[in-house]
Amino acid sequence: MIDFRHQTFLQLCRIKNYTKTASKLHITQPTVTQHIQHLEKHYGVKLFNYSGKSLEITEAGKKLYKYTERMTADSKEIEKTIKKKSNTQTIKFGATLTIGEFVMPNVLNQVMKKNPELNFDMLVENTETLLNKLKAGEINFALLEGFFDKSKFDYQLFSNEKFIGICSPLSKYSQQKIRLEDLLDSRLILRENGSGTREILEQILYTNNLSQKSFANKLEIGNLNAIKELVAKNRGISFIYQAAAKKELANNLISDLKIIDFNIKREFNFVYLKNSIFEDQYHKYFKLFSSYRK
Incomplete structure (x- = not known):
């Protein structure tokens, strides 16, 4: 203590x-x-x-x-660890929304099939909240889709993921080759402040001399499924990781925007505190999770 x-x-x-x-x-x-x-x-x-x-x-x-x-x-x-009375291990970790809802369920399913002695407690929150909980010792490690100060944490690259724009199949932009600037008359549906997805979008817009205010209208929603449903109903456009829209894209419920020179990939990282005495244990879980990421 x-x-x-x-x-x-x-x-x-x-x-x-x-x-x-x-x-x-x-x-x-x-x-x-x-x-x-x-x-x-x-x-x-x-x-x-x-x-x-x-x-x-x-x-x-x-x-x-x-x-x-x-x-x-x-x-x-x-x-x-000292107070643990059984051989069952419970690992408490965090994941940002895209990873927690659309990547980790399949990974955890495969891991627990092969390792029934392991229990997992996954907290799904935005990047900022998870980093605070990591520093406070409330979670052991975090899988993050957003930016973080790499000088303050140890991390391993979990995967590189494609970041795309999405619209309704009924949208005038569907299947059309367009420039990012062509979308400015649209309603932009985006995540809340603090989310990794929003931070990445804002950085992309900034590098193109744009911002969220450049769009005709804006709507903030903290739920990815709600965002996709609104996009599918042609209520606006959005930008998310392809992994989060895999099912809807396959079923033609939404379309990916064909934006010229928009071939963007971003890191999903496995993050933990620097120089932790449990570093070897965290490496073990990183390798375990990575082996089932497809």
């Missing part, structure tokens, strides 16, 4: 206010100060400085934050 003073340090790093940190932890402000002073004396470094009225983390503090965050996550996993 991680030292309580390190827990105070983590909260102060995140909140950057002694009073609010004390309130969050249900302790007094002098106690927060004592905890930080103890750590500074123990490590022989200054962990925080004030810049005007703002509390800033020193370079030494940033290093300690990184290691303490990882130790906290590992500590939670150690506790679960």
